Amino acid sequence: MASDAVLRVANVTVDYPLGRAGLFGPRRILRAVDDVSFELAPGECLGVVGESGCGKSSLGRAILQLVRPTAGSVSFDGVDLCRLSTAALKPYRRDLQVVFQDPLASLNPRMTVAEIVGEPLAVHRPGIDARARQREVDRMLERVGLRAGMGGRYPNEFSGGQAQRISIARAMIAGPRVLVCDEPVSSLDVSIQAQICNLLRELQRETGVALVFISHDLAIVRYMSQRVLVMYLGRVMEEGRRDAFFAGPRHPYSQALIAAVPVPDPDRDIAGEEALLAGDPPSPANPPSGCVFRTRCRHAVAACAGDRPPLETLDGGARVACGRWRELAGN
Amino acid sequence: MPSTPVTADRAPAGTTVLECRDLTVRFRTDRGEVAAVSDLSFDLRAGECLGVVGESGSGKSQTFLAAFGLLAGNGRASGSIRYRGEELLGAPPETLDRLRGDRLAMVFQDALSGLTPTMRIGDQLAEVLVRHRGLPRREAQDRAVQALAAVRVPDPGVRARSYPFELSGGQRQRVMIALAMLCGPEVLVADEPTTALDVTVQAQVLRLLRGLRDETGSALVLITHDLAVVAGLCDHVLVMYGGRAVETGPVREVLRAPRHPYTRALLRSMPSLTADPDVDLAVIPGQPPDLENLPPGCAFAPRCGRAHDACTADRPALRATGPGRASACHLDDAGGHHGV
Numbered sequence: 001m002a003s004d005a006v007l008r009v010a011n012v013t014v015d016y017p018l019g020r021a022g023l024f025g026p027r028r029i030l031r032a033v034d035d036v037s038f039e040l041a042p043g044e045c046l047g048v049v050g051e052s053g054c055g056k057s058s059l060g061r062a063i064l065q066l067v068r069p070t071a072g073s074v075s076f077d078g079v080d081l082c083r084l085s086t087a088a089l090k091p092y093r094r095d096l097q098v099v100f101q102d103p104l105a106s107l108n109p110r111m112t113v114a115e116i117v118g119e120p121l122a123v124h125r126p127g128i129d130a131r132a133r134q135r136e137v138d139r140m141l142e143r144v145g146l147r148a149g150m151g152g153r154y155p156n157e158f159s160g161g162q163a164q165r166i167s168i169a170r171a172m173i174a175g176p177r178v179l180v181c182d183e184p185v186s187s188l189d190v191s192i193q194a195q196i197c198n199l200l201r202e203l204q205r206e207t208g209v210a211l212v213f214i215s216h217d218l219a220i221v222r223y224m225s226q227r228v229l230v231m232y233l234g235r236v237m238e239e240g241r242r243d244a245f246f247a248g249p250r251h252p253y254s255q256a257l258i259a260a261v262p263v264p265d266p267d268r269d270i271a272g273e274e275a276l277l278a279g280d281p282p283s284p285a286n287p288p289s290g291c292v293f294r295t296r297c298r299h300a301v302a303a304c305a306g307d308r309p310p311l312e313t314l315d316g317g318a319r320v321a322c323g324r325w326r327e328l329a330g331n
Numbered sequence: 332m333p334s335t336p337v338t339a340d341r342a343p344a345g346t347t348v349l350e351c352r353d354l355t356v357r358f359r360t361d362r363g364e365v366a367a368v369s370d371l372s373f374d375l376r377a378g379e380c381l382g383v384v385g386e387s388g389s390g391k392s393q394t395f396l397a398a399f400g401l402l403a404g405n406g407r408a409s410g411s412i413r414y415r416g417e418e419l420l421g422a423p424p425e426t427l428d429r430l431r432g433d434r435l436a437m438v439f440q441d442a443l444s445g446l447t448p449t450m451r452i453g454d455q456l457a458e459v460l461v462r463h464r465g466l467p468r469r470e471a472q473d474r475a476v477q478a479l480a481a482v483r484v485p486d487p488g489v490r491a492r493s494y495p496f497e498l499s500g501g502q503r504q505r506v507m508i509a510l511a512m513l514c515g516p517e518v519l520v521a522d523e524p525t526t527a528l529d530v531t532v533q534a535q536v537l538r539l540l541r542g543l544r545d546e547t548g549s550a551l552v553l554i555t556h557d558l559a560v561v562a563g564l565c566d567h568v569l570v571m572y573g574g575r576a577v578e579t580g581p582v583r584e585v586l587r588a589p590r591h592p593y594t595r596a597l598l599r600s601m602p603s604l605t606a607d608p609d610v611d612l613a614v615i616p617g618q619p620p621d622l623e624n625l626p627p628g629c630a631f632a633p634r635c636g637r638a639h640d641a642c643t644a645d646r647p648a649l650r651a652t653g654p655g656r657a658s659a660c661h662l663d664d665a666g667g668h669h670g671v
Contacts, residue, residue: 051529051530051531051532052500052529159618159619161618162618189386189387189556189619190386190556190557190558190597190600190601191386191596191597191600191615191619191634192618192619193600193602194600194601194602194612194613194614194615195614195615195616197602197612198611198612198614201611216529216530217530217602218530218604219601219602219603219604220602222602222604222608223602223608223612242608246604256531257530257531258604259534260530260531260533260534261530261559261604262530262533262534262537262557262559262560262562262563263559263562263603263604263605264558264559264561264562264586264598264601264603265562265586266562266582266583266586266587267583268562268563269563270534270537270538270541270563270564276531276534276535276538277531277535278535279485279501280499280500280501280502280529280532
């Protein structure tokens with residue numbers, strides 16, 4: 001990965017306090033993100049995938065400093081955001097923006113659309129006069145596929161897909177360099193998902209914004225991303241370039257995730273029992289020893305419970321954390 | 332499920348267990364009446380799996396809520412839905428109470444709100460058997476544990492003593508399915524049963540549903556927004572749009588060669604693991620229809636790339652286009668050739 005990364009996430013760990021085990025017991029923590037590192041080049045899209053509870057949303061929030069990482073660094077343009085005070089962070093907020101899953105919940109119901117979309121300009125370019133701001137808002141609304149005249153309406157007058165367009169307009173208006181999208185199409189109808197995915201792709205091409213695209217849907221991640229990062233119980237299991245990753249996932253967890261994706265092909269069966277994961281992910285509050293995936297891995301052997309497999313960097317930059325992947329690839 | 336008492340009078344495979352004719356569901360609102368389902372007809376046969384596909388507001392859930400007598404207070408249904416000849420619409424509460432949870436069962440998307448939070452899982456399952464089958468509580472409890480084992484809940488004996496909040500989302504959905512299958516229903520309706528679950532767990536639950544269908548011969552209705560989910564599980568598919576059936580037929584044929592422009596567009600707009608990811612997704616423009624303001628002609632016309640004058644003037648009827656297939660489109664003259 002190039003040295004010109006716009007975002008460099010290094011060894012980020014996010015702990016949430018769980019309270020004490022019993023009245024006088026030790027303080028317990030839930031490690032939602034455990035030693036995650038990656039780099040993001042300008043204009044690139046990194047897809048972050050995993051099941052619920054894998055820490056992908058916490059990672060997104062840590063990048064945005066909406067939760068402060070317990071350890072590690074998040075460098076934007078070489079500046080470690082984790083070391084900045086809330087006040088010192090403010091100028092960086094225009095560079096790092098976010099689109100959440102539920103658009104209606106993330107839009108203030110008492111503000112008009114024009115106020116919502118224009119607010120980042122008011123904050124980050126306080127000198128801008130009202131007319132210029134209005135022009136910018138109208139331009140942005142039209143860019144995301146809404147009519148400029150809709151600016152006077154309130155969020156509850158819009159469908160989910162339109163509301164997500166408003167969220168995207170708000171996120172993009174100040175010209176961010178990094179956009180974190182946390183399940184941005186998961187709550188939308190199928191016919192609307194494609195509209196929003198295409199819009200994000202166009203904006204990425206036009207503005208060169210880099211995306212961190214968090215999703216549980218591998219088909220959408222394949223469509224959106226140049227690289228894919230697979231997380232399980234807070235840890236990176238595998239990372240790779242899109243085509244290589246989908247053509248030959250190395251980690252047994254990645255293989256199982258891809259096998260489970262339903263496809264609209266009547267000749268392809270639902271993934272067979274042997275390819276399916278048994279059960280649910282264990283609680284992140286009490287992760288297994290050694291490889292955290294071993295309790296659901298059909299290739300697990302006794303050694304997997306011992307040392308945690310390191311995240312190995314391979315030729316070409318792909319990374320994989322499995323003690324057996326070479327051996328399994330040989331079969 | 333093999334361990335549960337199966338009533339003797341099951342309809343033989345292939346005979347119609349649920350017959351829906353000209354179903355219309357309307358809701359009274361402040362702004363007048365809204366039709367959520369219009370003139371819907373379909374048959375469900377014993378042992379068959381029917382996928383009902385549509386976006387929000389397509390009427391797919393309301394259809395079956397009407398069949399089960401579970402419409403909201405401002406809703407009313409007309410037409411006919413018969414279970415083995417017995418009319419369900421307007422049936423007295425005693426009839427519905429006898430059938431629901433026994434012959435007719437339903438699984439909802441949100442498994443947590445479908446379970447009583449203050450009752451142990453095993454007690455909730457046992458109660459169904461005590462009520463519908465008159466089993467002694469002790470025996471019902473044993474069968475509850477067997478039912479949990481049949482849907483592959485791990486440690487079923489332990490889990491029977493758990494409360495719903497102690498289970499994961501996937502396990503709760505298994506419990507809901509166990510609950511629905513307890514009396515060996517002839518019709519199981521699963522409304523977006525996997526939408527709230529992770530893909531890995533979704534695949535497990537779909538496999539489970541198919542296994543139960545194969546073992547018990549129950550007819551299965553899978554309500555979903557996802558055509559991909561239908562592909563692996565269903566025999567027939569009914570595609571709904573704006574409260575009406577727009578296309579119906581065997582899953583294989585509909586997915587291979589969809590006839591209605593909406594079905595075609597829906598399939599093309601879905602990202603897949605095989606299409607070239609560098610090509611933009613085909614998009615269905617516009618928004619899903621607003622039921623309060625349905626256009627006079629075809630509800631899909633405002634979003635259809637091939638709509639012409641007739642489409643906005645007259646509503647196309649659902650017409651047979653081949654054996655077991657039908658489509659509601661002016662552009663689809665039965666059997667005739669038409670471009671994609």
